[in-house]
Amino acid sequence: MRSLLAASLLTAALCGAAASAQTAPITLAVDLTDAARKILHSTETIPVQPGPFTLVYPKWIPGEHAPDGPIDNQAGFIITTPSGERVKWERDSVNMFAYHLTVPAGVTELHIKMDFLATAAPSGFSAGASTSANLALLSWNELLVYPPVQNIADIMVSPSIKIPPDWKFGTALDSSGSDKMGVTSFKTASLEQLVDSPVLAGRWFREILLAPEITPKHYLDLAGDGPEDILLSQEHIDNFSKLIRETGALYQSRHYGSYHFLVTLSDQVAHFGLEHHQSSDDRVPHSTFTDDNAFIAEGLLLPHEFTHSWNGKYRRPAGLATGNYQDPMQGNLLWVYEGLTEYLGDVLAARCGIWNNSIYRDRLATIVGYLNDVRPGRTWRDLQDTATDAQILYFVGGAYDNWRRDTDYYDEGELLWLELDSTIRAKTNGKKSLNDFAAAFEGLGGNTAPKVVPYNFDDIVAGLNAVVPNDWATFLHTRLGSNELHAPEVPGINALSGYKLTYTDKPNYWSQLEESESGGLNARWSLGLSAGSGGTIGDVIMDSVAWKSGLAPGFQIVAVNGRAFTPGLLRQAIKDAVKGPAIELIVENTGYYKTIRLDYHGGEKYPQLERVANTPDRLDDILQPMTK
Numbered sequence: 001m002r003s004l005l006a007a008s009l010l011t012a013a014l015c016g017a018a019a020s021a022q023t024a025p026i027t028l029a030v031d032l033t034d035a036a037r038k039i040l041h042s043t044e045t046i047p048v049q050p051g052p053f054t055l056v057y058p059k060w061i062p063g064e065h066a067p068d069g070p071i072d073n074q075a076g077f078i079i080t081t082p083s084g085e086r087v088k089w090e091r092d093s094v095n096m097f098a099y100h101l102t103v104p105a106g107v108t109e110l111h112i113k114m115d116f117l118a119t120a121a122p123s124g125f126s127a128g129a130s131t132s133a134n135l136a137l138l139s140w141n142e143l144l145v146y147p148p149v150q151n152i153a154d155i156m157v158s159p160s161i162k163i164p165p166d167w168k169f170g171t172a173l174d175s176s177g178s179d180k181m182g183v184t185s186f187k188t189a190s191l192e193q194l195v196d197s198p199v200l201a202g203r204w205f206r207e208i209l210l211a212p213e214i215t216p217k218h219y220l221d222l223a224g225d226g227p228e229d230i231l232l233s234q235e236h237i238d239n240f241s242k243l244i245r246e247t248g249a250l251y252q253s254r255h256y257g258s259y260h261f262l263v264t265l266s267d268q269v270a271h272f273g274l275e276h277h278q279s280s281d282d283r284v285p286h287s288t289f290t291d292d293n294a295f296i297a298e299g300l301l302l303p304h305e306f307t308h309s310w311n312g313k314y315r316r317p318a319g320l321a322t323g324n325y326q327d328p329m330q331g332n333l334l335w336v337y338e339g340l341t342e343y344l345g346d347v348l349a350a351r352c353g354i355w356n357n358s359i360y361r362d363r364l365a366t367i368v369g370y371l372n373d374v375r376p377g378r379t380w381r382d383l384q385d386t387a388t389d390a391q392i393l394y395f396v397g398g399a400y401d402n403w404r405r406d407t408d409y410y411d412e413g414e415l416l417w418l419e420l421d422s423t424i425r426a427k428t429n430g431k432k433s434l435n436d437f438a439a440a441f442e443g444l445g446g447n448t449a450p451k452v453v454p455y456n457f458d459d460i461v462a463g464l465n466a467v468v469p470n471d472w473a474t475f476l477h478t479r480l481g482s483n484e485l486h487a488p489e490v491p492g493i494n495a496l497s498g499y500k501l502t503y504t505d506k507p508n509y510w511s512q513l514e515e516s517e518s519g520g521l522n523a524r525w526s527l528g529l530s531a532g533s534g535g536t537i538g539d540v541i542m543d544s545v546a547w548k549s550g551l552a553p554g555f556q557i558v559a560v561n562g563r564a565f566t567p568g569l570l571r572q573a574i575k576d577a578v579k580g581p582a583i584e585l586i587v588e589n590t591g592y593y594k595t596i597r598l599d600y601h602g603g604e605k606y607p608q609l610e611r612v613a614n615t616p617d618r619l620d621d622i623l624q625p626m627t628k
């Protein structure tokens, strides 16, 4: 079962040119032996018929919710006939991801060579930096073209990879054998499965079987910058095994044949996670599994991406369940796709012991503090619009973020689902919870092979009503459409979870972690600004003291009270100003210097969650593991 949405006019037109061209699988051979030089090679053979023909490059990448297929790093795209005759292509003048050509008479297959320049800066998503001297993450969509079709599940591909001789690899694809030249072939798969199954390869590589008693099987595949990076402790392996068991209890189902966490432990690659049905592409700093603070800081990533195998890949908003990487995606339900995943992923991180409950609460306090008190952009952009506009908002961030907002459906979505969970628990005296919704909604149909079961807003409401009847539609619409200055979920969390948001002059563990990662100072709740380690102002909260005093993002703080800037000096100045004069900064803006007075005497302020006396501690209930 899968969604076949109405095709765009352009795709429909292109499909006409490619009607039933394919008679045999495409073959795709990718060569990773130059990965250290940041160039990947592919050779593709596509069955064709003579006449006008069109090929397309993947544009809308699943999980990235945006038309960000990395066509800008394509090079050496040359098409020939089997006899070596060059076939000239011409790019579509409107769709940059389509190429038109004419297949010569008598020709039944085309040979296509393509390089991918893996030269991106270490930022971004799957097209961000993916290689180093000793490892490579292959996203197949970067190195292939295909005939435009309604449904890429209809295109079959026989893939293979060649890796350096001393490297190993992990992937959810089934291998069909290796030769002496270092080429590994995989069983023929649909184009959809192929793009959904990246390959992690590296010199320092390790594969660990998790929760061995459970079938289907789960593997932790690790590639690191050095041999020391993949030496995680047995305690951490046990955390991930517990994650496997907890998801079985929560979702009551699995929708894959086996599952591979493909974890790149490297400072040379982009850092992010991308979900797939049977694997996840998890790229983190090199010391993530061997440094305790880093393990906690990145602790949400694997539970989040794993949860997507149910919530996002199997159950998917109809607007995101497009069939061919060319039709536009609609992100209006991303507050479910990402928001619910953020909520359940964080809960699972605590249930499997990656975090203890105190760390979970500290992180939650920070999120609540951000959204409730330093996010004035909500007065013009509601939560729903952050989801609808996702394809733009993934690529912004930083300066004036508090006023623009960005992909807030992650963090505010988490608060929304926490309030939902707390509401269900309160209405049923703890007999029902969001666990029941997750089991029914994500586990629909029991264990299945990877497939997509789409849903819409009404399905969410019906699923919630099946757990406990309520006017959930109004509940959701009110929160999704709010233009209140403060987050509409926070009063609900306070009243139902047993905790309230307060402020203190001491950063909690999570706030400390954030500050130590950035090396700067987060004074958003006091002065109304954040500053990097060198004094560059990252953001200034609209209508804060910093804003009213004339500061802006990008200004460089040169001196604090007459002394050269350090984050520690500014922190001390905030403390001293409680009983002292205003803070005086010298700032530089585009080559001009200025003295700024911050007439603020409220001391440091950091959010924390405080227990409300004589109320049930629902957070403790929520974080209770479901398995022994």
Ligand SMILES: [Zn+2]
Residues within 6 Å of the ligand: 275, 304, 308, 337, 338, 341
């Ligand atoms: Zn996600």
